[in-house]
Amino acid sequence: xxxxxxxxxxxxxxxxxxxxxxxxxxxxxxxxxxxxxxxxxxxxxxxxxxxxxxxxxxxxxxxxxxxxxxxxxxxxxxxxxxxxxxxxxxxxxxxxxxxxxxxxxxxxxxxxxxxxxxxxxxxxxxxxxxxx
Amino acid sequence: xxxxxxxxxxxxxxxxxxxxxxxxxxxxxxxxxxxxxxxxxxxxxxxxxxxxxxxxxxxxxxxxxxxxxxxxxxxxxxxxxxxxxxxxxxxxxxxxxxxxxxxxxxxxxxxxxxxxxxxxxxxxxxxxxxxxxxxxxxxxxxxxxxxxxxxxxxxxxxxxxxxxxxxxxxxxxxxxxxxxxxxxxxxxxxxxxxxxxxxxxxxxxxxxxxxxxxxxxxxxxxxxxxxxxxxxxxxxxxxxxxxxxxxxxxxxxxxxxxxxxxxxxxxxxxxxxxxxxxxxxxxxxxxxxxxxxxxxxxxxxxxxxxxxxxxxxxxxxxxxxxxxxxxxxxxxxxxxxxxxxxxxxxxxxxxxxxxxxxxxxxxxxxxxxxxxxxxxxxxxxxxxxxxxxxxxxxxxxxxxxxxxxxxxxxxxxxxxxxxxxxxxxxxxxxxxxxxxxxxxxxxxxxxxxxxxxxxxxxxxxxxxxxxxxxxxxxxxxxxxxxxxxxxxxxxxxxxxxxxxxxxxxxxxxxxxxxx
Numbered sequence: 001x002x003x004x005x006x007x008x009x010x011x012x013x014x015x016x017x018x019x020x021x022x023x024x025x026x027x028x029x030x031x032x033x034x035x036x037x038x039x040x041x042x043x044x045x046x047x048x049x050x051x052x053x054x055x056x057x058x059x060x061x062x063x064x065x066x067x068x069x070x071x072x073x074x075x076x077x078x079x080x081x082x083x084x085x086x087x088x089x090x091x092x093x094x095x096x097x098x099x100x101x102x103x104x105x106x107x108x109x110x111x112x113x114x115x116x117x118x119x120x121x122x123x124x125x126x127x128x129x130x131x132x
Numbered sequence: 133x134x135x136x137x138x139x140x141x142x143x144x145x146x147x148x149x150x151x152x153x154x155x156x157x158x159x160x161x162x163x164x165x166x167x168x169x170x171x172x173x174x175x176x177x178x179x180x181x182x183x184x185x186x187x188x189x190x191x192x193x194x195x196x197x198x199x200x201x202x203x204x205x206x207x208x209x210x211x212x213x214x215x216x217x218x219x220x221x222x223x224x225x226x227x228x229x230x231x232x233x234x235x236x237x238x239x240x241x242x243x244x245x246x247x248x249x250x251x252x253x254x255x256x257x258x259x260x261x262x263x264x265x266x267x268x269x270x271x272x273x274x275x276x277x278x279x280x281x282x283x284x285x286x287x288x289x290x291x292x293x294x295x296x297x298x299x300x301x302x303x304x305x306x307x308x309x310x311x312x313x314x315x316x317x318x319x320x321x322x323x324x325x326x327x328x329x330x331x332x333x334x335x336x337x338x339x340x341x342x343x344x345x346x347x348x349x350x351x352x353x354x355x356x357x358x359x360x361x362x363x364x365x366x367x368x369x370x371x372x373x374x375x376x377x378x379x380x381x382x383x384x385x386x387x388x389x390x391x392x393x394x395x396x397x398x399x400x401x402x403x404x405x406x407x408x409x410x411x412x413x414x415x416x417x418x419x420x421x422x423x424x425x426x427x428x429x430x431x432x433x434x435x436x437x438x439x440x441x442x443x444x445x446x447x448x449x450x451x452x453x454x455x456x457x458x459x460x461x462x463x464x465x466x467x468x469x470x471x472x473x474x475x476x477x478x479x480x481x482x483x484x485x486x487x488x489x490x491x492x493x494x495x496x497x498x499x500x501x502x503x504x505x506x507x508x509x510x511x512x513x514x515x516x517x518x519x520x521x522x523x524x525x526x527x528x529x530x531x532x533x534x535x536x537x538x539x540x541x542x543x544x545x546x547x548x549x550x551x552x553x554x555x556x557x558x559x560x561x562x563x564x565x566x567x568x569x570x571x572x573x574x575x576x577x578x579x580x581x582x583x584x585x586x587x588x589x590x591x592x593x594x595x596x597x598x599x600x601x602x603x604x605x606x607x608x609x610x611x612x613x614x615x616x617x618x619x620x621x622x623x624x625x626x627x628x629x630x631x632x633x634x635x636x637x638x639x640x641x642x643x644x645x646x647x
Contacts, residue, residue, distance in 0.1 A: 046598040055517030088547035124576040126545045
């Protein structure tokens with residue numbers, strides 16, 4: 001596991017901080033980590049973005065691929081584009097479930113906002129995902 | 133003989149069972165009259181000390197010799213076993229399932245306990261194990277040693293086997309082929325061999341579940357809203373789930389819904405921390421109350437635990453200590469509460485880790501006060517890796533916006549790729565970004581497109597940050613090489629040599645010219 005993380009350019013110090021935040025990552029297989037890196041690359045994340053996202057959010061590595069796929073597909077359906085840019089800004093979005101984003105958007109829609117505007121607002125201000 | 137048959141029939145034996153008892157090699161030497169007396173006497177005695185009619189029939193079918201024992205012998209055996217550490221109830225229970233114990237001498241039993249102590253168990257362990265599986269008294273110590281060795285070969289240490297058999301002594305009753313088959317069957321459910329070994333170390337009881345039972349449990353849990361992949365992952369962490377009643381799991385979900393979570397929340401939380409299923413709902417209510425006393429609202433606690441269910445695993449003293457430690461870094465208690473509401477992950481960080489993060493950011497050109505201010509606005513900075521922060525800060529430094537991290541830390545959340553692309557675009561159209569108009573970098577995408585007529589895709593393709601970084605790094609590397617070379621004696625020596633050589637050549641050429 002550590003070897004792959006080092007290969008991404010993540011320092012030893014950061015790896016130990018990642019393990020502190022998410023001890024489960026020590027148990028992950030090489031394949032599981034590679035699958036998660038692949039997912040990010042599918043979203044057109046470049047090497048720097050992959051490093052930023054994984055080194056800042058170890059929990060992502062421990063999430064189920066099914067949940068991550070559901071989240072990404074839902075976000076795309078809702079109109080989020082350039083997910084690499086969004087996730088580079090707020091890597092913790094990857095810890096959300098699809099229903100959480102849908103519920104948040106529904107609540108704002110109920111207040112009269114348009115989906116397009118909400119998505120634009122969230123894309124511009126990635127910290128809004130912290131409200132979810 | 134007729135009377136003997138009559139009494140056996142009255143007790144409830146079939147004729148076949150009666151014949152088996154009468155013809156047992158330990159009984160057949162008895163005269164019918166003596167056996168009749170023994171049956172009447174022992175049967176009444178067993179009923180008087182707590183066995184049922186069915187128990188006596190079952191025991192004597194397995195071990196007919198019981199009808200050959202005197203009441204004194206039986207009483208003595210119970211007393212002797214009480215002295216070993218069993219209660220009278222234990223002896224009754226043990227002999228119901230393994231009546232042969234009445235045939236063992238007490239010295240024999242003591243020897244077995246000593247032999248097992250030599251294997252690595254304490255006397256208390258042996259007493260506890262034999263209460264669960266009295267048949268252990270019937271196993272030879274050599275067979276037990278062999279079983280330990282065979283199990284070790286499957287990937288366990290001797291300590292593992294001792295620990296596992298303490299909690300599931302029945303393992304001694306399984307053949308090694310049976311264990312191997314169980315491992316193979318569990319693998320087929322979606323685990324790898326290492327997973328099975330690890331799971332059974334944590335929860336040896338898995339060896340006692342039928343594979344159909346495990347399949348059914350997976351299906352039942354899937355119906356609650358998990359994927360099979362989730363169930364496999366959860367049970368790797370908490371294999372005890374296989375022992376949970378599905379109705380109890382449903383009940384826990386309902387109880388948590390009453391606390392303020394949605395069903396989806398509970399499913400998500402338990403995927404991250406399956407151990408929630410092992411917490412009592414009262415325990416969870418208590419944690420919420422305790423956290424309310426720290427300064428959070430119930431809604432805060434619900435939101436925080438959705439993000440970090442591990443909070444349910446932290447003791448309240450631990451949380452209080454963490455708050456105090458963070459205060460010592462330069463925050464007020466209110467700050468800590470506010471920061472952890474937004475970023476509960478802070479509770480998962482060690483204080484040394486946080487100190488290190490402050491020092492690392494200070495090295496990027498900020499004072500400690502600046503860092504405290506930044507992290508109050510953007511507590512997630514404690515979760516960002518320093519490489520990520522460094523990249524962002526270095527970019528804003530390069531465009532003279534060093535103070536952005538202090539005055540508007542939240543904007544650091546925008547991807548540097550987008551900030552770079554917008555900055556370069558503005559530059560190309562003649563707008564110079566500085567501290568007075570930096571907000572232009574963070575304009576809403578829709579507004580940006582309307583105002584400048586360029587989409588995000590076009591912008592990012594035109595001004596590729598990674599490409600820029602690659603060139604910058606190459607240039608930096610080139611500059612570094614020059615710097616290194618300029619500062620080495622080798623270069624100086626070489627330059628001197630070249631200089632001297634050139635001088636020689638020049639003087640030689642002038643000499644030649646003058647000639």
